[in-house]
Amino acid sequence: MRLTLNVVRTGGSDGARNSWSCVPIGFARGAAALFSLATLLVLGAPAPAQAQQTAAADADPEFNALFYDSLKRPADVELAYRLAARATQLGDYEAAIGVYERILFYNPKVVRVRLELGRLYYRLGAYESARSYLQPISGDTALSPSEQANVTAYLEEIERRLSTNQWSVYAQAGVRYQSNASYGPSSRIIIGDDVAALLPPSYASKADGNVFGLATVRHVYDFGNQRGDVWESNLNLYYSQQFQIQRLNLGFVEANTGPRLALAPDALPGSSVRPYVLAGGISLGGASYLGSYGAGVSVYLPFSPYFSIEPFVEARQRDYQNSSDYPTAGFQSGGMWTVGAGLFGRITEGVSWRARLAYNDADATVPWYAYDNFNVDLALPVEFQGLWGVKRWVVIPSAGYSYYGYDAANPFVSRFIPRTDDQYRVGVALDVPIHEQFGLLTQVQYTWASSSLPNYSFDNFSVSIGPNVRF
Template sequence: MKEKKISALALAAWVLFGTAGASAQSEPNAELERLAAHVRTHPSDYEQTYAYIRLATELHDEAAIGALERLLMYNPELGRAREQLGFLYARIGAYQSAVFNLRAALKSPDLDAAQKARIEAQLPDLEMQTKASRFSGSLQIGVRTQSNAAYLPSSGLYDVGGVQTLGGVTGRQSDANTFEHAQITHDYDLQNQRGDVIETRGLAYATQQFALPQYNVALFSVSVGPRLGLAEIAPGLTVKPYVAGSASLVGNLNYLNTGSAGVSLRQTFGGRLVLEPGFEWTRLWVNSASSPGSNTQTVATIATGDVFTGSLGGSLRIFDNIRLEGRAAFSRAEAYVATQATSQFDVQAMLRVEVDPPLAEMPRRWTIAPYARFTQIAFDIANPVLDPFRARRDDAWVYGLALDAPITAQLGVSGHLEFLRNDSNISSFKMQNVSLTFGPTARF
């Protein structure tokens, strides 16, 4: 009976979404067929040929490449067509062909300086794809302001041993800080058919608070692991075992160190959808010397112990310039201190909308990205320091809007405005924080 219900549900879903999707797709496909038939017999009808190229590009149909090659046989100097062809080759992963055509486009007299700048902005990344050792990175420095940098409870109330009382520190302690954020990526392509790559990722992040130096943070992490192709099992499938480590400082003292090992799968479906399930084990070491010993250390959400995380990441390209990315994870934290053992659920989503910048001279697209995050932390047992009869549970909501605005090929500005609300059944942790982060960026 249950199976029948599931089948009925699946059928209903297929009817609702499958057929709707099919009918929505059939219209442009029919138009593509019409255009294909027309330009096949009228190859010099350029208006229709360009319409054909535009639609085929939108539908990720490689017929666009054939049509562009044809136009270039008529006139090899068509810089815009050559540029389009180069980027289409890049999209299918034929990087040598992409680089060849983009370099040729740069020599075309058809293209003005702004158009060439757009090609020049992309070309180094594509040229890098043809090499075995690929190194890239980004750097941002900037300023962040926070309305509640000390994460004080909104009400000023604390739960202490089950008694709700005014806290030792009152008021919101707003603050600003400078920050530095560097991400470094190195891929070593093993140059085999599977596309195996040894991926190394590095992150350095640091903040310097203006008024609350005890909350200065420095965070360093690195991960390394091979990404192995599994096309024999399924086209577009890769697996990545990896190890990772991190160290962090708070108030200029070592606070948290981690070591991790994990494995993730990545499956690409037709270039539109990417799913990435993974599992990770992490050992956390909280350095108690970073703070005078106190039983209130057990109220920290980060605790020495083991954390096991199962996750599913994903990215869905809705249109050429709109992409939805997200990640859901469940973590089980087996802290060494029983009162710090938790189960954590985390969901993140971001809608990335790429738009043309306001000036033609700006070679890269800008990204406007609303995002949200929900995190639930449920502690296993009550902590007597807080409340001997209630186990803490926090529901944290984050809403934000990010902007990435490249100005030149390498330099730009980026920032995000974010609202955090943490609902907790313990007064001490009910809080809100509004932050604004902004600063110049560089990429290489």
């Protein structure tokens, strides 16, 4: 998702008052980062289609050695297990399936092999095949209680995914602390009307906390044809309530809907194209702040388990509304073009990567609110066996960079220095599953920015924690 707010000028002739306009934009971008980080890190790739598998194991010396040994000793179950495990580790699920099915040929009653086959077919998106292996072993006493619970969870998810109407929800609530909640400038000496000015204490950087809730809801209607065409709709929601700085209470809602059509089902299985329309709105300080609507198109290309890409282009109209806290917000209204891409892949069985690139070209009523913006974010989710639970824990380091270049100098700040900002962010998140559907997400992030004008340089440390649910 993309949540982008522009600079808000607060009005008045006092240069110092006009110059603290970084406050709402900084806070809004920080709140946007919280939602975007949760979406990028926890939800991951938008699963429009199954991943295309490749025979990556063929080039691995260890796999080849195990493979040729297994040809010599086809009845050696332990050797076959090692071969299948290595294929799975390399991401060659089809090779692993072949090995496990050979084990079943010699030992048709091995329950755990059926469990592994069910899991592998599920990862390939072959849900009917996965169900055919998992359903007969549901409740089998040869499995541990955690494995039985895992089988039940898989079967429930398979039924959901095979349904004509498929729903998925991710939600989180929590508490967040920020060392600079207002994203106030690093120095109280700022520029207003081309002269140095002292920022009023009420607009200096200030620590604060909030309670927040976010959710993303996806609905997929399966047309039931052989191509795999569906209609996909997404709803994103966010709200935060500050403990002290009430003018920064933020609400966000955006929905998009459109068909996802198979692009090249034979040449590139899983590829799709999706045109969509969107509409959304933002409230700030308890008042309506922004309404937007537009359309876009994306193309999903799953080249391999190690690299998939979904480029997109989007156009939207943004209509800002004035309020008592932001009386001149309306000057930011205008269109915006966005081009970018989501990229996804796996490095090893337990390590994946996700990235997002985007370029925005935003118009405005006055030129000093129009800007070009570039964003890049990268996350590296690493799964590992935690202290408890039937699912593995995930630690997610991340980093990002944003550039903002404004079309003209703001005469209320400086007539000669156009604003340019470089913003950096690093963070880490820990997703701890407590149950199959419930967990606890903790995020720590440090953000800092340098600017051509001292008014907009800042740094902020934030930490958030709260339970999450996905189904």
